[in-house]
Amino acid sequence: MCTDDIHEDAGQDGEHGIGRRALLVTGAAGALTLTTMSFASAADGSRSTKTLKGTLPPGAPDYVYLPVDVPSGVREIKVSYTYEKATGLPAGTQNNALDIGVFDERGTALGGEGFRGWSGGARxxxxVRADDATPGYIPGPVRPGRWNIALGPYTVAPEGLPYEVTVTLTHGKADPTPRPTYPPQRARGRGRAWYRGDCHLHSWYSDGRRTPAEIGALARAAGLDFINTSDHNTHSAHAHWSDVAGDDLLVMIGEEITTRNGHVVALGTEPGTFVDWRYRARDNRWAKYAQQIRRAGGLVVPAHPHATCIGCGWKFGFGEADAVEVWNGPYTPDDEVSLADWDNTLVAYARSRGRTGWIPAMGNSDAHRDPDRVGGPQTVVLADDLSREAIQAGIKAGHSYVAESSSVELTFTATGGKGGSAGIGERLTVSPDAPVTITLKAKASPDCTLHIVTDQGTLFTSAPGVASATWRTTASYAAYARAEIRHTPTTQGLPGPLAAFTNPIFLGAA
Structure with a gap:
């Protein structure tokens, strides 16, 4: 049975006391509660400190809570922690990793009413105090009651995860909490036009290393018109982007919800929206939180669905998705798998003859720190305006393509029937055997080849360096067509890395 030890330092008096009791399983699925730390009231300006030590076993629940009874008159709560890495592990065995966050006196119930911050393993x-907080945490009064330090044993070595948590309360009068300000939901724009954006970015408000100002400067340098903030499991950054936004850059607000069964970007939610992440696919809670994202005005975008990091692969299905992030950061084999998997969903949609919806694709950088490239890749969206609403509408409709940088441009159209035409994300309604002309024009690297892909696979490939291509088909032969621009293959027998790809143009009657 696991045990934990509490050591108390009363500040100026230097008194110590030790308490010991077994860990208790809570009523919440996948959670564990440790021994409660209880603090007494103290004089203004004094500090009270307690430390808990223990070891979490292999197979520990996803979340472990350390209750902290906070008295009245506390100005600041400070938490530090350490944990030990195991030595001599067999090859292929995961070592210890422990995340941390905090919930206030309103509790730890799913939904996050008591949520006050999360830093994962980044700090x-x-x-936390009324006037300020560590990046990743929410400023506000330290009210009396039972707070909970949240520990997330991400991975636990076979011999267990030894940890130590120290809580320090500073007693005294709190300063006022500043009122948050948020970026505007519209930039100047160019009317109906193609706008470039990166909707998956991390700042120092989660595990990134860049400030919002640094990200904004890199976005402008990359030729972007819009970005979406997506720090892991916290909305603490939302109030820190106003100075980054401008007439030339739309800053949308969001979160990357990082569960143990995959990650999802909440794209363009109302500022201040927090979406909980403490569930797995088997808990059947995902639909509730997807609906919360949409109620808050956001889009639901599963991120890097075939990523190989622990907990990163998407296990919730795509029934709630408004779009899917097919290309994440530098193009790698897992992106190629995601692209093929997404293409299969287009085939299923075509087979349903429009009775089900289709899921548009997008690409984002997931940039955290140097040398991660903001805007690599970027989603290029046809929108009526440079506003949150218009950009979201373009993404959701699939009126977009993904490019490795702003130096790559393309146009992709289908014409046929009685002068009909359709663009990316649209449908060209023609009879099954009517001639259809697919046209692709591109500005890309000279080593690139142009490809036209249908529900049968890649049916056209150009020579390297060709700037345009025309291919003719019928709706009975191709249910849809989409374009890819690829670099020269780097591995024999495998396709070259993407420079760009489009969402499809569907052919024929729905």
Whole structure:
């Protein structure tokens, strides 16, 4: 049975006391509650400190809570923690990794009413007080009641995960909490036009290393018109982007919801929206939180669905998705798998003859720190305006393509029937055997080849360096057509890395 030890330091008096009791399983699925730390009231300006030590076993629940009874008159709560890595592990065995966050006196119930911050494994300490908080955490009064330090044993080695958590309360009068300001939901724009954006970015408000100002400067340098903030499991950054936005850059607000069964970008939610992440696919809770994202005005975008990192692969299905992030960061084999998997969904849609919806694709950088390239890749969206609403509408309709940088441009159209034409994300309604002309024009690297892909696979490939291509087909032969621009293959027998790809143009009657 696991045990934990509490050590108390009363500040100036230097008194110590030790308590010991077994870990208790809570009523919530996948959670564990540790021994409660209880603090007494103290004089203004004084500090009270307690430390808990223990070891979590292999197979520990996803979340472990350390209750902290906070008295009245507390100005600041500060938490630090350490944990030990195992030595001599067999090859292929995961070592210890422990995340951390905090919930206030409103509790730890799913939905996050009591949520006050999360830093995952990015920081070893944090503080919360009324006027300020560590990045990743929410400023506000430290009210009396039972707070909970949230520990997330991401991976646990066979011999267990030894940890130590220290909580320090500073007693005294709190300063006022600043009122948050948020970026505007519209930039100047160019009317109906193609706008470039990166909707998966991390700042120092989660595990990134860049400030919002640094990200904004890199976005402008990359030729972007819009970005979406997506720090892991916290909305603490939302109030820190106003100075980054401008007439030339739309800043949308969001979150990357990082569960143990995959990650999803909440794209363009109302500022201040927090979406909980403490569930797995088997808990049957995902639909509720997807609906919360949409109620908050956001889009649901599963991220890097075939990523190989632990907990990154998407296990919730795509029934709630408004779009899917097919290309994430530098193009790698897992992106190729995601592209093929997404293409299969287009085939299923075509087979349903429009009775089901189709899921548009997008691409984002997932940039965290140097040398991660903001805007690599980027989603290029046809929108009526440079506003949150218009950009979201373009993404959801599939009126977009993905490019490795702003130096890549393309146009892709289908014409046929009685002068009909359709663009990316649209449908060209023609009779099954009517001639259809597919036209692709591109500006890309000289080593690139142009490809036209249908529900049968790739049916046209150009020579390297060709700037345009025309291919003729019928709706009975191709249910849809989409374009790819690829670099020269780097591995024999495998396709070259993408420079760009489009969403489809569907052919024939729905």
């Amino acid at each position: 070893t300490e944090f503080f």
